[in-house]
Amino acid sequence: MRLKAEINGEWREADVWPGASLLAALRDDLGLPGSKNACEQGECGSCSVWLDGELVCACLVLAAQAQGREVRTVEGLAEDGHLHPVQEAFVEAGAVQCGFCTPGLIVAVADLLDTDPDPDELTVREALAGNICRCTGYAKILDAVRLAADRTRAGGPA
Ligand code: FES
Ligand code: FES
Numbered sequence: 001m002r003l004k005a006e007i008n009g010e011w012r013e014a015d016v017w018p019g020a021s022l023l024a025a026l027r028d029d030l031g032l033p034g035s036k037n038a039c040e041q042g043e044c045g046s047c048s049v050w051l052d053g054e055l056v057c058a059c060l061v062l063a064a065q066a067q068g069r070e071v072r073t074v075e076g077l078a079e080d081g082h083l084h085p086v087q088e089a090f091v092e093a094g095a096v097q098c099g100f101c102t103p104g105l106i107v108a109v110a111d112l113l114d115t116d117p118d119p120d121e122l123t124v125r126e127a128l129a130g131n132i133c134r135c136t137g138y139a140k141i142l143d144a145v146r147l148a149a150d151r152t153r154a155g156g157p158a
Pocket of ligand 2: 095098100133
């Protein structure tokens with residue numbers, strides 16, 4: 001099938017297998033490998049993207065379901081060559097080890113801070129409950145969220 005969707009602010013087209021997931025289409029057909037494929041079962045959150053503004057696991061969405069819709073991926077967060085504040089915070093807080101979970105976590109944190117710029121720890125833990133990290137023990141990730149939240153409130157939207 002021919003997929004046409006607005007991806008990171010740009011209308012893109014690609015030939016994709018009709019049964020392909022949105023994740024496979026992004027990674028294999030549209031040159032956007034930022035979203036990771038760690039479980040392909042909706043369990044880990046590494047493939048998180050926005051579809052019409054809603055956070056989804058791209059491994060559970062058919063590419064065909066994105067037809068004519070707006071998709072935003074982790075690649076769409078940096079602007080004018082500058083990392084998004086959440087990306088900066090993850091780097092500075094040392095919240096990245098192997099990095100496999102990182103894109104999904106960054107998307108999830110950016111989504112959280114868009115709606116709640118000052119989340120308490122329970123809210124953060126609930127918001128990130130669908131994102132699995134096998135490396136960090138999560139402490140540094142929570143540090144990164146706090147750093148990003150502080151900066152967001154000080155300097156505008158994340
Ligand atoms: S790869 Fe989609 S949730 Fe794990
Ligand atoms: S940094 Fe390796 S899975 Fe999170």
